Amino acid sequence: MTHRDDARPPGPLAPEPGTLGVALVVPRQGPAGIFGPACELCARLATDEVNQAGGVLGRELRLVTVDGGARPARVAAEVEALVSAGIVHGVTGWHISSVRQALAPLVAHRVPYVYTALYEGGEDSAGVFLTSETPDGQLRPAMRLLAAERRVRRWYVVGNDYVWPRRTARAAYAYARETGGGICGESYLPLGTHDFAAALTRIERRAADAVLMLLVGSDAVRFNRAFAAAGLDQRCLRLSTLMDENMLAASGPDATRGLAATGGFFDALATADTLDFHGRYAARFGLNSPAPSALGESCYEGVLLLAALITRARSWQVPAIEGAAEQVSYEGARGLLRLNRRHVRQRIYLAEAEGLDFSVTADLDAWSGPGP
Structure with a gap:
């Protein structure tokens, strides 16, 4: 299931002038569905903050959520359709490696793809950037x-x-x-x-x-x-x-x-960056929201990194982003982080x-x- 992350009446999705669409691929079913809500909320928090700071290249970020808990082939086909229609200009989110392996060959050479789940290592496809552990x-x-x-x-x-x-x-x-x-x-x-x-x-x-x-x-x-x-x-x-x-x-x-x-992240980490992140999350969604946790926080970072990549390259075209990626950094709940060979360097x-x-x-x- 795909839906827009706003309250407008249902209808066919189409590109919107003045916005930059991002496919947020997170699980809403299956074993990983247990942390899907935290992933969505953290991505929304990052999107709000990016937009409050002026958006990306003068455009407002707009999330289009895709159920990453469905069969990998179905998820990949759904995201590819969004890319082909010009509805999304980037992809991010937490989903299992089987979904990433189905998705990356279809879209990573066309739009930047920030994968936020810990994974088995070895991913080196052009256009794929990784924020989590190996x-x-x-x-x-x-x-x-x-x-x-x-x-x-x-x-x-x-x-x-x-x-x-x-x-x-x-x-x-x-x-x-x-x-x-x-x-x-x-x-x-x-x-x-x-x-x-x-x-x-x-x-x-x-x-x-x-x-x-x-x-x-x-x-x-x-x-x-x-x-x-x-x-x-x-x-x-x-x-x-x-x-x-x-x-x-x-x-x-x-x-x-x-x-x-x-x-690389636990709710119990008592750093200034972590405490600040928890405060903003609670203020936005309330104290009874799902714990943001490492998995949700990864989706917060995914939106920030995607925005930073496009901003640095001044384009959402993959070749331009690849050329600028090693100079990209972003600041989130784990402090200031940088890319090294498409992977984020981090403390564990x-x-x-x-x-x-x-x-x-x-x-x-x-x-x-x-x-x-």
Whole structure:
């Protein structure tokens, strides 16, 4: 489903003079739908702020939201139709890698595409710019820290069965070996899985020290509940590279013991930039809104980066943007950030669940860098 992000009467979408359309591709269904509302609100906040500052190239930004939780081919076809009709001049949003792989070949050479989800790494298509984490900078230092400080040696991987979990797990094999450990088993499950019994049995039989969770949204929520119900939280750690405060709340306080997460943003970060972002978000949408979280905040950054790219190049044409991209920076909830080879350079943290909240326990900068 596609809709315009305003209150005008429904009707055929068409280009609007004086506006610059942006396709916001975020999940409204499926396992990732749990954090779709935060993604939409954060993107709206960024759009409001850009427009209040004068827009982009004298034009008002206008979001056109596309359901990124639909089948990848359907999402890609919908966005391509918007680009071909001249309705949107850029694409951003949080969606899984399967959607990105379907979408990028159709639109990235035509309009700038800012992908905000953490992903498996390796994306180098012209016109694609990436704001979030990759395994080398996110997972590797976290596994090193847990090996050194918690003596984790035996890892078990539980992931959804698509490109991001499988390629991330492939990298995890190397990271585990670097610390004198290894991967003792893997389970890959379809998106939308409810029954984790077989995976839990294997985790227990393999005597895993920790589980690497590569599960999306509500699948991770159900796994957390099943893991705790089986009593495995008493003896086995969990590490997730995709766990936000909305997923903690849905899991419940009894299901988060021994759960850690790694990422570039947590609501608990008490920096001046983060606190300011939370204040503006609460003032715009109210205290009872979904937690902005890392996933929503990524969509805030996606709009800011897209605006900065077009402004710096003075064009939404991909060749012009590619030529100017290395000189682009933007300032958001994580401070001043810059691009390096189309990826945003960032600081990564480790956080541990305390009931329904995260406590940031380590800055992983000291655990980064090349392996032995």
